[in-house]
Amino acid sequence: MVTFLEYFNLGAAFFIIICMVLMLGRLLGGPTLYDRLLAVNSFGTKTIIFLCIFCFIINRPDGLDIALLYALMNFIATIAVLKFFNYRCLGVPLIKEQIEAEE
Amino acid sequence: MIIAFLSAVVLDSNLVWTEILQICLSCLAIASGLFFVLAGSIGVLRFPDFYTRLHAAGMTDTLGAELILIGLILQSGFTQTSLKLLMIGFFLLLTSPTATHAIAHSAHTANLKPKLGKHSFSKVQRDRS
Amino acid sequence: MRHASLLTLAMAATWLMLSGYFIGMILTFGFISIILVVWMTKRLSILDNESVPYLNILKTCKYYIWLFIEIVKANIQVVKAVIGPNAEISPSLIKIPMHTDIDIAQTMFANSITLTPGTVSVDVQKDHILVHALLKEMSKPEDFYEMHCRSAKAVSIDLKDN
Structure with a gap:
């Protein structure tokens, strides 16, 4: 019975890879910067799911820590890139009143 | 695939019901989650445009990911693994709408x-091409 | 004092859940780091209801279960719009009034609007949220009032009368 679940998980992992390739199409052909960022963010979410399923395929649950870290890193990377492209600098306060006061 | 499933699950007399x-529910959850991920x-x-693409990506982030994680939790039973999976689901539920916003x-x-x-939108694409 | 003990409990549970080892040395490391974090939080004087939101965790769980059902309903509509052969969409930008000015209630409301597929909160101002809605059925501002009430109740904050 273990073999059936293993085959099912393997198929699910391949399915996720197909979806990631579809997302690469939007990443390469997106007309604006924000389309590309959206594609990168969604690609990261699919990577997290793929890592979870992969841990079940190779039967080593330690790898879930990597997925947990990736979930946090994905969010922080998106915010950092957005902030950089908005202000061209990473050391800017994010609160509106502070920015207006500094200007 | 259905034949393999039947022969593996139903005919194996060692299994408890x-x-x-558990196996059927987890396969159902993972399969519907994969459907939502593909649709996203x-x-x-x-x-056709950026703001509408946000909705499609959000669909993948919420229901697709959560359903696949629920399926994996059902596979593992109540162990440390399932607690970690719950934690991943919780972080996804908090961070993905914030990133989208x-x-x-x-x-x-x-x-x-x-x-x-x-x-x-299918007409819009046809006009362009 | 109540906040400090709650924070200690939550951090101990997180440590045990993520490490999974019950050896003396690892437990000592966990103990030392919990004490350090609680001491630093106390020195920064941010021990209040906002940084330790574990008092109304049951209400929040109930709210998220209600929200999950709403997400499933909205997902089915969006999937129909994506996969249908000559699918028609009618995007619109709508303003939704907010009856509160407390940060956590606003965050909860905007977060749950974005979590529901088909609606994305684009801009959060002092008294309204600008929302981009995908379909015609989702673009009525009255429909969001129930979600607003429930999300405010989940963090135990009363709404102002309009």
Whole structure:
């Protein structure tokens, strides 16, 4: 019975890879910067799911820590890139009143 | 695949019926989650402008990911693994809408105008090509 | 004092859940780091209801279960719009009034609007949220009032009368 679940998980992992390739199409052909960022963010979410399923395929649950870290890193990377492209600098306060006061 | 499933699950007399139920439910959850993930990917490729693509990506982030994680939790039973999976689901539920809002907000402040009003997007693509 | 003990409990549970080892040395490391974090939080004087939101965790769980059902309903509509052969969409930008000015209630409301597929909160101002809605059925501002009430109740904050 273990073999059936293993085959099912393997198929699910391949399915996720197909979806990631579809997302690469939007990443390469997106007309604006924000389309590309959206594609990168969604690609990261699919990577997290793929890592979870992969841990079940190779039967080593330690790898879930990597997925947990990736979930946090994905969010922080998106915010950092957005902030950089908005202000061209990473050391800017994010609160509106502070920015207006500094200007 | 269905034949393999039947021969593996139903004909194996060693299994208790709770195990069969667990396997069926987890396969159902993972399969429907994969369906939502695929629909989200197709939507991101197919929708005509940036703001509508956000909705398709959000669909993948919420229901697709959560359903697949629920299926994996059902596979593992109550162990440390399932607690970690719950934690991943919790973080996804908190961070993905925040990231989506950040992208939408900065596109709005950069004066990216959304395409409003009723239209059929398959027609728009045909006109372009 | 109540906040400090709650924070200690939550951090101990997180440590045990993520490490999974019950050896003396690892437990000592966990103990030392919990004490350090609680001491630093106390020195920064941010021990209040906002940084330790574990008092109304049951209400929040109930709210998220209600929200999950709403997400499933909205997902089915969006999937129909994506996969249908000559699918028609009618995107619109709508303003939704907010009856509160407390940060956590606003965050909860905007977060759950974005979580529901088909609606994305684009801009959050002091008294309204600008929302981009995908379909015609989702673009009525009255429909969001129930979600607003429930999300405010989940963090135990009363709404102002309009």
